[in-house]
Amino acid sequence: MEQSKIDKEKDLDQKIYSVSGLNHYVKSLLERENEIQDVWVRGEISNFKHHNGRHMYFVLKDDTSEINSVMFSSKNRDLDFEPEEGMEVLCRGDIGLYIPRGQYQLVVKEMMVGGIGELYLAYEKLKEKLSEEGLFGDEYKKKIPFLPQKVGIVTSGEGAALRDMLRVLRERFENIDIFLVPTQVQGEGSAEKIVDSIQKLDSMEIDVIIIGRGGGSIEDLWSFNEEQVARAIFKAETPIVSAVGHETDFLISDFVADARAPTPTAAAELVVPIKTELKQKIMDQERRSRTALYNLIANYRDKLKSLVDSPVFEKPERILEDRYQKLDENIERLGITLDRYMEAYTRELNGQKDRLKALSPIQTMKRGYSIVMDEKDEVITSVEEVNIEDILKINLTDGEIKAKAEEVERCQKNLRK
Amino acid sequence: MPEEFEEIEDVKKLGFEEALERLEKINKKLERNKVPLERAIELYQHGIELIEYCEEKLEEAEGKIKKITEENEEINWEK
Numbered sequence: 093m094e095q096s097k098i099d100k101e102k103d104l105d106q107k108i109y110s111v112s113g114l115n116h117y118v119k120s121l122l123e124r125e126n127e128i129q130d131v132w133v134r135g136e137i138s139n140f141k142h143h144n145g146r147h148m149y150f151v152l153k154d155d156t157s158e159i160n161s162v163m164f165s166s167k168n169r170d171l172d173f174e175p176e177e178g179m180e181v182l183c184r185g186d187i188g189l190y191i192p193r194g195q196y197q198l199v200v201k202e203m204m205v206g207g208i209g210e211l212y213l214a215y216e217k218l219k220e221k222l223s224e225e226g227l228f229g230d231e232y233k234k235k236i237p238f239l240p241q242k243v244g245i246v247t248s249g250e251g252a253a254l255r256d257m258l259r260v261l262r263e264r265f266e267n268i269d270i271f272l273v274p275t276q277v278q279g280e281g282s283a284e285k286i287v288d289s290i291q292k293l294d295s296m297e298i299d300v301i302i303i304g305r306g307g308g309s310i311e312d313l314w315s316f317n318e319e320q321v322a323r324a325i326f327k328a329e330t331p332i333v334s335a336v337g338h339e340t341d342f343l344i345s346d347f348v349a350d351a352r353a354p355t356p357t358a359a360a361e362l363v364v365p366i367k368t369e370l371k372q373k374i375m376d377q378e379r380r381s382r383t384a385l386y387n388l389i390a391n392y393r394d395k396l397k398s399l400v401d402s403p404v405f406e407k408p409e410r411i412l413e414d415r416y417q418k419l420d421e422n423i424e425r426l427g428i429t430l431d432r433y434m435e436a437y438t439r440e441l442n443g444q445k446d447r448l449k450a451l452s453p454i455q456t457m458k459r460g461y462s463i464v465m466d467e468k469d470e471v472i473t474s475v476e477e478v479n480i481e482d483i484l485k486i487n488l489t490d491g492e493i494k495a496k497a498e499e500v501e502r503c504q505k506n507l508r509k
Numbered sequence: 510m511p512e513e514f515e516e517i518e519d520v521k522k523l524g525f526e527e528a529l530e531r532l533e534k535i536n537k538k539l540e541r542n543k544v545p546l547e548r549a550i551e552l553y554q555h556g557i558e559l560i561e562y563c564e565e566k567l568e569e570a571e572g573k574i575k576k577i578t579e580e581n582e583e584i585n586w587e588k
Contacts, residue, residue, distance in 0.1 A: 238526035241570040267572035377532045381556040384539030
């Protein structure tokens, strides 16, 4: 008794969900689980309902189990078949929960009829594998020659595809050479036959190969989705155009080939240019060349004429006149330059003269100093150089006095020191 | 001229498309009207050579249809 009370109290601490709250929570758990999002499920349709062409509700089941499924109108409008009771299908979808009923369900995004679905998956798988290997890389794409002379064709020996291709090739370029390898393109062993035919043509000197066939069911076109065909296309040294089925059919051969054409007819158009257009183009170029050359010559003729008509030829002395004028102009300019130089020199010279004047002893003598020299005109700078009775010459600014030394006395203070 | 055009010795080494492109280049150059006369005539002559070559190329294929059978023999076959 005691024990269960404790349990109850413990329980009361825990969160209590409402029903819808719980359903919301479980829904979020399911949606978070990557393993069950975007899954492929195979099963048989039962209990199929499609009211007013809107959402589709059904059950997917196998021998022992079933799952509620829905495909909303936004997705089911792209279906190319009408699902029906008992149909074996392959569905891609997300696992979710329908909250009002607490029911888990598959929300279908894509649906295919059983066998076709398997083929589709195989196609996707191979496409991814070859793509990762780089077989679709642009760097491996060979250029389709602009003007092939030999076109190889791998297709069924009879049928509209071949007829259409031959007709179009002929219409566009009547003298093209065509090498046809009639090949079984559908059914058991057709992939090997296509590979053989590609190799055969590749070993011949052929400019471009078209492989293809007319429209058909996905099973009919299937050999062009086979790995060995893809590898043979990739290995071939001759450029290959893949043209399988209709515009909406994309086969592995389309991705690995050097070019894809939406239909065999389009392949023929892609491979061979229209001869008459090319001829026209060449003729246009020829006309252009001729016109251009004529214009050029006419142009030179005009130039020559305008030269002959020019004043130079009429009055050749004009040339000399011009030259003289130019010479005169230069001489004048030279003169102006020289004058400027002379002015500058004169100014400089006068400046120097003034500075020199300031240094001359004459200025000092004007203030009362004089220069004493002996008879030999040597300047006397000390009493030691003079004896009594010596004749001295005293120079003043305006003349010279001759004097006789009567007495020589040494200064107490030596001024020189 | 920024891109000087050079004639090549043997036009037969060119593809059809290339030859046509060269022809166009020559024409553009001639149309610009700045080519010395002697050079213009040289270019024109080269152009004629290219035209003849292109025309030849168009007629080169024989227009045969050959069916290559399992036994690797070629059968001429006209539809």
